[in-house]
Amino acid sequence: MLFTEEHNEIRRTVASFVEKEVNPFVDQWEEEGIFPAHEVFQKAGKLGLLGISKPVEFGGMGLDYSYSMAAMEQWGLVTCGSIPMAVGVQTDMATPALARFGSDELRRQFLVPAIAGDMVTSIGVSEPHAGSDVAAIKTTARKKDGDYVINGSKMWITNSTQADYIVVLANTSDEQKHKNKSLIVVPTDTPGFSTSERLNKLGMRSSDTAQLFFDDVVVPESYRIGEEGKGFQMQMMQFQEERLAGAVMTIKGLEQCITNTVDYTSQREAFGKSLIENQIVHMRLAEMQMEIEALRALCYQACELYVGGGDPTLLASYAKLKAGQLTRRIPSDCLQFWGGMGYMWDNPVSRSMRDLRLTSIGGGADEVMLGIIGKRLGLGTER
Numbered sequence: 001m002l003f004t005e006e007h008n009e010i011r012r013t014v015a016s017f018v019e020k021e022v023n024p025f026v027d028q029w030e031e032e033g034i035f036p037a038h039e040v041f042q043k044a045g046k047l048g049l050l051g052i053s054k055p056v057e058f059g060g061m062g063l064d065y066s067y068s069m070a071a072m073e074q075w076g077l078v079t080c081g082s083i084p085m086a087v088g089v090q091t092d093m094a095t096p097a098l099a100r101f102g103s104d105e106l107r108r109q110f111l112v113p114a115i116a117g118d119m120v121t122s123i124g125v126s127e128p129h130a131g132s133d134v135a136a137i138k139t140t141a142r143k144k145d146g147d148y149v150i151n152g153s154k155m156w157i158t159n160s161t162q163a164d165y166i167v168v169l170a171n172t173s174d175e176q177k178h179k180n181k182s183l184i185v186v187p188t189d190t191p192g193f194s195t196s197e198r199l200n201k202l203g204m205r206s207s208d209t210a211q212l213f214f215d216d217v218v219v220p221e222s223y224r225i226g227e228e229g230k231g232f233q234m235q236m237m238q239f240q241e242e243r244l245a246g247a248v249m250t251i252k253g254l255e256q257c258i259t260n261t262v263d264y265t266s267q268r269e270a271f272g273k274s275l276i277e278n279q280i281v282h283m284r285l286a287e288m289q290m291e292i293e294a295l296r297a298l299c300y301q302a303c304e305l306y307v308g309g310g311d312p313t314l315l316a317s318y319a320k321l322k323a324g325q326l327t328r329r330i331p332s333d334c335l336q337f338w339g340g341m342g343y344m345w346d347n348p349v350s351r352s353m354r355d356l357r358l359t360s361i362g363g364g365a366d367e368v369m370l371g372i373i374g375k376r377l378g379l380g381t382e383r
Contacts, residue, residue, distance in 0.1 A: 001300040006063075007070045013047055014074035026079045029206035030351075033198060035083060037120045037162040037208070041090065045117025050091055054099050058107050059115040064307045065241070068092070069299065072245045076252030079348065081355030082207035084249045085362075089158045090114060092245040093363075094123040094167045097183055097234040101226030110165055110185050119164040124154040124186075124212055125235060131156070131361075132368040134169070134235060135177040139214060141170035141184055147218045148172070148184060150192075154212040156362075161195050161208040163188055168214075169231050172224075181231035185223040192217040203354030240306070242363045243316045247323035248299040250359055254292050254330050257352050258285055261334040264341070281337055288330050295322050314376045321369040324360035331356055 021043055029035035044050055053068040054060025061067070068091065075084040098111050113119035130136035139152025150170055160166065165187045172182040186193060196211040226234060262285060265275035276282050302315035331353035335342035342349055360366045374380050 001066060001304045003066075003070065007067060010049075010052065010067055010071050011074050014049060014071050015077055017044060017047060017049065018075065018077045022083055023077075023079050026083070026206070027346075029082070030080055033205055034161075034208045035086070035206045037086060037159060038117075040083070041087075041117035041120055043117070044087070045115060050087070050117055051115030052091070054095070054111065054115055055107075058099070059112045060099075065244075066303050066307050068241075069244065069248055069303045073248045073251055073296075073299075076249045077256075078253075079256075080204075080206060080351060081253065081358070082204045084253075085204060085358075086159050086207055088242070088245045088249060089123060090121055092241040093238060094121040096238045096241050097225050098167065098185070100237075101230075101234060103222065106185065106223065106225065113164075120159055120162050122157055122159040122163040122166050123238075124157055124160075124166045124168040126154060126156050128153065128155045128211075132365045135181075135232065137169060137171065137181070139168065139170045141168075141172045141182065143172075143221065144218075146221055148221060148224070150184070150186065150214040150217040150219065152214050154214075156199070156209055157195075157212050158207055158209055160210045160212055161198055166212065167225070169235055172228050172231070175229060178232050179229050181235075182228050183225040183231040183234055184219060185225065186214070186217060186219055190217050190219060203351070203357060205354075239364060240312050240316045243320040244299060244302055244306070244312065246359060246363050247295065247316075247319040248303075250323045250327050250356055251292060251296050251299070253352055253356060254295075254326060255289070257331050257334045257349050258288055258292075260348050261285060261337050265337050275337060284333060285337075288333065291326055291330070295319065295326060298322060314373065317364075317369045317372045317376070320359075320364065321366055321373070324366045324369070327356035327359040 048061055049071060051060030052063055052071055053065050056062035075087055078084050095111060095114055114121050125134060127137050141148040141150045165185050168184050168186050169181055170184055171180050173180040192215040194213045199209045201209060265281055268275050298319045302312045302319050305315055306312040331349055335349045335353055338349060
């Protein structure tokens with residue numbers, strides 16, 4: 001994939017923003033268990049970073065997805081995983097279907113402020129019993145007098161306690177499970193909507209994640225995105241951008257694990273020489289960097305196919321799976337070279353191990369990616 005000066009300018013802008021507006025405060029936000037999403041997003045929105053591939057008429061830059069991917073890779077420079085994930089939810093998970101299929105009025109009301117950073121948004125798909133199995137959700141939205149009445153709950157929802165609206169996937173009919181779902185915008189100040197306390201997670205500590213509750217929540221039918229019953233298909237389309245974003249945003253974090261480990265093992269001496277002089281250490285670090293470059297190339301190839309109008313599902317699944325595997329292995333292997341220092345809570349590599357572990361779970365678990373890949377390749381009994 002060829003990058004233009006415009007790609008490079010977006011990269012520089014994100015990197016500068018992360019250096020000045022995010023990383024100096026990460027440790028504080030991690031300790032507090034939340035970051036100020038409205039404040040950070042408004043600053044990012046003023047730079048155009050939340051609408052890179054969104055329509056110009058609704059405040060976006062109107063660029064193709066390769067520019068968004070260039071930005072997402074740079075968001076990985078944040079010294080924790082929470083903020084890149086929160087940005088990814090805003091740009092690549094909650095708003096793609098709204099931008100593509102929403103009515104003009106719906107986009108003016110909800111997409112424009114999300115791009116500007118004036119509204120924080122979230123995507124409500126997973127439920128306590130239905131994570132990767134999206135078709136199994138039970139939340140309902142029943143029509144009544146031109147409105148939808150929504151009942152149910154959602155689980156593990158990023159940005160949820162600060163969100164101004166949630167894009168909710170709900171069952172809007174009793175049709176077959178792949179044809180009965182719709183995406184509906186639900187403002188969080190609507191009566192009957194509530195959240196749990198922030199969930200206490202292993203990693204992503206500064207991300208506000210909670211369970212959502214819908215108790216006779218009433219919103220207008222006009223808040224539905226696109227056609228009724230097309231929500232499952234729209235969500236599957238959104239997943240491709242989510243998975244590409246999720247994969248590419250791990251790259252810089254993984255590289256930082258290696259950089260930090262090279263620095264430490266170059267200084268730390270044992271048995272009369274620096275740790276990095278041991279063949280097992282420097283060869284494994286070299287192999288890790290090679291694997292990251294392979295992931296980067298795979299992400300770029302998938303993006304190029306997507307931008308060219310092709311179906312990126314197979315390559316996006318490859319990239320998401322590979323990212324999940326590497327985010328399990330590389331931080332853990334790097335931590336091993338730190339010894340006891342690596343086991344400390346505030347060690348950057350241990351934070352990466354906790355934060356990046358989610359890559360194998362969120363947006364479709366590794367096993368789901370393998371299932372998609374198998375079906376696409378015609379493997380197994382289900383053809």
